[in-house]
Amino acid sequence: MSAHAESHGPPVANRSSRVDSRLLGIYFFIASEVMLFGSFFSAYFFARVAIPHDKWPPDPYELPVYLALLNTIILVSSSFTMHWALQSIKRNNRQGLIAGLAITFGLGLTFLLIQAREYTRIGFSPHDLAFGSTFFGLTGLHGCHVFIGLTLLLIALVRAIRGHYGPSPHDHLGVEIPGIYWHFVDVMWIVVYTTVYVL
Amino acid sequence: MRNPVRTEAEAFTFVIAVLALCAGVAVAFILAGRWIALIVFAALGPVVFYRYFRSDPKVVEPAIWDHDRGTGRHRILVVANETVVGRALREEVVRRAREGDAEILVVTPALNTRLRHWTSDEDGARAAAQDRLDESLAALAADEVEARGRVGDDDPIQAIDDSLRVFGADEIVISTHPPGRSNWLERGVVERAGEKFDIPITHVVVDLEREADASRSA
Numbered sequence: 001m002s003a004h005a006e007s008h009g010p011p012v013a014n015r016s017s018r019v020d021s022r023l024l025g026i027y028f029f030i031a032s033e034v035m036l037f038g039s040f041f042s043a044y045f046f047a048r049v050a051i052p053h054d055k056w057p058p059d060p061y062e063l064p065v066y067l068a069l070l071n072t073i074i075l076v077s078s079s080f081t082m083h084w085a086l087q088s089i090k091r092n093n094r095q096g097l098i099a100g101l102a103i104t105f106g107l108g109l110t111f112l113l114i115q116a117r118e119y120t121r122i123g124f125s126p127h128d129l130a131f132g133s134t135f136f137g138l139t140g141l142h143g144c145h146v147f148i149g150l151t152l153l154l155i156a157l158v159r160a161i162r163g164h165y166g167p168s169p170h171d172h173l174g175v176e177i178p179g180i181y182w183h184f185v186d187v188m189w190i191v192v193y194t195t196v197y198v199l
Numbered sequence: 200m201r202n203p204v205r206t207e208a209e210a211f212t213f214v215i216a217v218l219a220l221c222a223g224v225a226v227a228f229i230l231a232g233r234w235i236a237l238i239v240f241a242a243l244g245p246v247v248f249y250r251y252f253r254s255d256p257k258v259v260e261p262a263i264w265d266h267d268r269g270t271g272r273h274r275i276l277v278v279a280n281e282t283v284v285g286r287a288l289r290e291e292v293v294r295r296a297r298e299g300d301a302e303i304l305v306v307t308p309a310l311n312t313r314l315r316h317w318t319s320d321e322d323g324a325r326a327a328a329q330d331r332l333d334e335s336l337a338a339l340a341a342d343e344v345e346a347r348g349r350v351g352d353d354d355p356i357q358a359i360d361d362s363l364r365v366f367g368a369d370e371i372v373i374s375t376h377p378p379g380r381s382n383w384l385e386r387g388v389v390e391r392a393g394e395k396f397d398i399p400i401t402h403v404v405v406d407l408e409r410e411a412d413a414s415r416s417a
Contacts, residue, residue: 026204027204079211079214082207082211083211086207087208175207176206176207179207179210180204180206180207180210183210183211183213183214184204184210187213187214187217190218190221194221194224194225198224198228199224199233199236199237
């Protein structure tokens with residue numbers, strides 16, 4: 001009888017991994033994303049090295065380096081506010097968490113809007129040479145990742161406003177994992193900016 | 200080695216490292232041109248990444264997969280290798296177990312040679328560690344102390360880290376040979392564990408030779 005009473009629900013899953021399954025998921029996801037970005041970077045560098053040009057970007061195109069620098073500053077700042085948000089909830093500061101997530105979301109959205117504006121004024125399109133294709137491919141891929149990150153941040157922000165999350169590690173995993181993803185997106189942009197706009 | 204996606208804090212630190220590297224490359228480009236910037240990247244990149252991955256985080260974040268807490272009992276993680284069978288360690292564990300309702304996990308890192316480690320030939324090391332562990336658990340059981348055991352990674356710090364993920368310990372007991380004969384002390388295992396884990400750590404020195412002499416003379 002007691003055995004019957006204890007048999008509710010499925011058996012406990014066998015956990016052969018020592019890492020939390022949700023964290024393992026983000027590991028694999030980020031690993032696949034690194035490979036995806038790697039393929040786009042390969043295409044970009046191939047176009048840049050294999051196709052002879054006197055200068056890069058090829059004439060008559062110019063890249064808006066300073067506007068992209070402003071965008072870089074905005075995105076890097078959002079990493080700081082993301083970190084602040086998570087440190088706040090670890091200290092049980094719910095207002096800090098909400099403010100941090102809201103500012104991070106706002107900065108990310110600003111980045112995306114500036115990038116959209118940049119695309120409309122940049123003076124070339126993906127059809128213009130391999131340069132245009134690789135530029136829009138790489139920066140557009142990154143923009144898609146910012147959009148995914150913003151979606152995750154919005155979910156975390158709504159949950160935070162509704163009173164979810166707490167200082168215990170188990171209770172703020174829903175902020176921790178979007179935070180890891182957001183920093184990954186940030187790192188990718190720093191590399192994209194340095195290679196595409198600066199070098 | 201650091202894992203940049205282990206926690207959000209680690210990922211943030213990695214952002215800073217990449218930012219520093221790319222800022223250096225950008226400055227070199229502005230001051231000296233593209234080729235110098237590439238040289239700076241080739242020179243600075245390995246240094247930045249090597250320093251990042253080899254450094255220990257100063258602020259230890261609690262492992263977010265630490266899901267096994269809350270039984271209400273005081274939890275003691277005992278880490279020992281050859282000294283796991285030592286009398287001094289056993290007496291210390293028995294004394295602590297009798298002080299209160301304690302839950303004990305004994306971990307014996309499977310010490311291995313570097314060559315065998317890199318070739319994944321660790322069956323022998325794990326078997327030897329398991330034998331010592333069994334002997335230790337049997338001795339504790341004879342003293343009416345209930346303890347569990349597991350064989351851990353050959354790096355004692357890694358073995359502790361792994362164990363804390365499934366056993367949220369309230370304190371750690373590390374057993375070593377005496378100074379001068381202990382490889383772990385030479386490598387600063389106790390100090391490093393103190394810096395890495397925000398849990399009280401007790402160091403127990405076990406002199407197996409002296410214990411053997413004492414038992415022979417007795």
